Amino acid sequence: MAELPALNVIVPLLIVVSAILVARYKDLIAAVIALAAMSLLLSLQFYLLHAPDVALAEAGIGAAITTAIFVIAIHSTRRT
Amino acid sequence: MSQLVLNAPFVAVAALTCVACYIIMTQKNLIKIVMGVVILQGAVNLFLVTLGYRIGGVAPIYTETSGTLMVLPVPQALTLTNIVIGVSTTALMLALIVLIYRHTGETDAEKSRRMKG
Amino acid sequence: MDALTLHSPILAVAIPLLAAFATPLIGRLSSRARDVFVIAALASMLFVVILLARDVYEVGIRIYTLGALSPSQAIPENHMVPVRLVFEVDGLGALMAIITAVVALAGTIYSIVSIKPETGQNRFYALLLLLVVGIMGIQLTGDMFNLFVFLEILSISGAALAAFRTRFVDAVEGGFKYLMVSTVGALLFLLAIGIFYGQYNALNIAAIASAMQYTVLDQVALALILAAFLMKSGAVPSHWWVPDTYTPAPAGTSPIMYASSLACLAATFRMLFSLYGVQMSLATVGWIVIIAGVLSMFVGVTMALRQTDIKRLMVYHVISQEGYMLLGVGVGLAVLSNPEALAAYGREAIAGGLFHVINNAFFKGLLLLTAEALFFRLGTRDLNQMGGMGRTMKWTCAFFLIGALAISGVPPFNGFASKLMIYESTYLFNPVLTIIALIVSVMTLASFTKVFQSAFTGPALPQYKEVREVPMSMKLGMGLLAAATVFISLFPAFVVDTIIYPAADALLDRSGYISAVMGGG
């Protein structure tokens, strides 16, 4: 973490910002994209914290599969 | 400054928890509530991984570390488990929401409920 | 000690787990073979649990270390805390395992016929067995994170089971609500686990307990654990999901779902007594538990009184009876550090609360099954549509009467025995609590009188002239629970001495729980 101090403040900040965006968006597809962005940033943060295996799992499962399930669910229901 | 850098993930955990609680308490759309739960899971995962972090440690995936400090492996194992559990609960929740929508034509928590009292 | 007894803690979890994944395969061959297989698996689990319980009562706490000979054998060498996954079975674990095994067997026998009209029966039995895995695991494990994993197994399979009859909208809704609240609750618990790990570098319950300092962080963790587990066990004021989820759950699963609530209740007691124990401010936490208990009793019974859906009425009694258990154990918790009061009434209060747990698991499960038997034959749960069923469904009526009299605390049934223990001990602690408990007991009787009057007595309604008694397997399932109820009613002293007091003493003996894993004293 000591290697790149700026990155270690910016990434958590961006995670929180994307979470707030999830809360703000009325359109569910937009909210899901914000959620996927949050997952990817979270995975980057895990990598910065020296947890590469968790980062891989978060990127693969958290960002990809969860987003896909959300998109399928939103398509079978309504978008707002 | 370095104190802030070290604590930045914990601050993010607190902020994420607040955002997640806000979503699951106020948003009436069921899919939005599930998103809140996913954010809460992310917050808890980040909390666990940050707990295991040690300054100057290396990732606990190398067997030959020649005595250097290692980041704690146990919280990372917990986080991996929680990620897998989280995706299965999310999938089940969304499946149930789709079923609720087929029955009632609504994804709103207030309009789709049938039981009270 | 023979091999079966030696490995019984892991077998009690492994048998239903392996059976859960084998069930869909066998179900492809023939549904009859599958039914026999599931019953055989649960019966053998009951056998293993009885072996385990006998061993625990004779020898004492059983430690089963996964992947090593003893919990202290650590890798790397001379590591400070056991990192092994440990199963720790004491009197409380044995009591809850017996309850789970008996109730699961009865519920599954009942299900064989009652689930016949539904599609996807293979999945149903797989989920049912997974639910049993979750309940068993919560009781037997000695590790915080393992507890979390079993809690999630329980939540997911429970929600899927509650929503199993997807053609009913309320079933889907109930399953969703249950999954939602229990996921959030489990995440709160995981947060508490993280706090413990950050402070004490351990996940084992005994290891954390031995290092417990009761710092502010521990207090936060206590609040998180208390809220999460009280919610999972359905105590007021976070009981809202209980009626919504249990009411539409398919017939045979209701008693098993109820056992899962009781398991979470027992896990609450385990956390309070074994993890925190005398370290925390006992009066505060004791009174929190007592207030939750009194609120549960009163709100549960008053809400039950005005229901017209027969199963929803009984499910509100689930909440109400949970209050008695919380009251009894809460009184014991409040006086834990006072040896005089503990000897005078504290131990008996805890024993009364735990005795009420086993009694309720049997007669409350029986009542839920009779409600489902009426639904199975009549196709409605509305009490206003019922009448005169005592003429045609004589067995169901008899089972209902046994359950209703027992739950209302009418002597000589076992509900009276456990309630008497709670009344006597709480009276010495605070008479007001006893008076509230008595009033609640009267209202319980009133609400079951209402059910009996409107469902079973009166003239036979013309639309139900063709209704017959329920099939044999449903009668067998109910009969098993009724027999258990009658057995405890006839021999309360035997049951209390052999099963209940060891469980109460296991809760009180915190140092024994810790030293069993950590060694030394």
Next chain:
Amino acid sequence: MPVLTFWAPIVLIIAFVIVLVVTLLYRSRGQAKFKEGTEQGEVFYSGENVPEELQRHVRSHNMYWGFFEAMKRYYDPTVRAHTGIVNDYLIWLLGLTALAGVVIIVADLL
């Protein structure tokens, strides 16, 4: 075990059997001139016309009406609190967590 010294269900069952025997003895001494199918078997309703069979059955929503009426001030808010909305459940859960935390920490400080 103070409870179990005097609490024995066997005693109650024996008492029940004795009462049953006495009742049966008393019943057997009664008059035996009841005949089925005559006027004696009819329902007596204070001399009024007997209502239809179905209307004699008291349905469940009619029971304890006075109790609910008397307890209205308790029941109205309690029933209203059971909204059935999942957000409310979560608010209660999280609020309870916060409340428990505050109570436990403050009690320890005092």
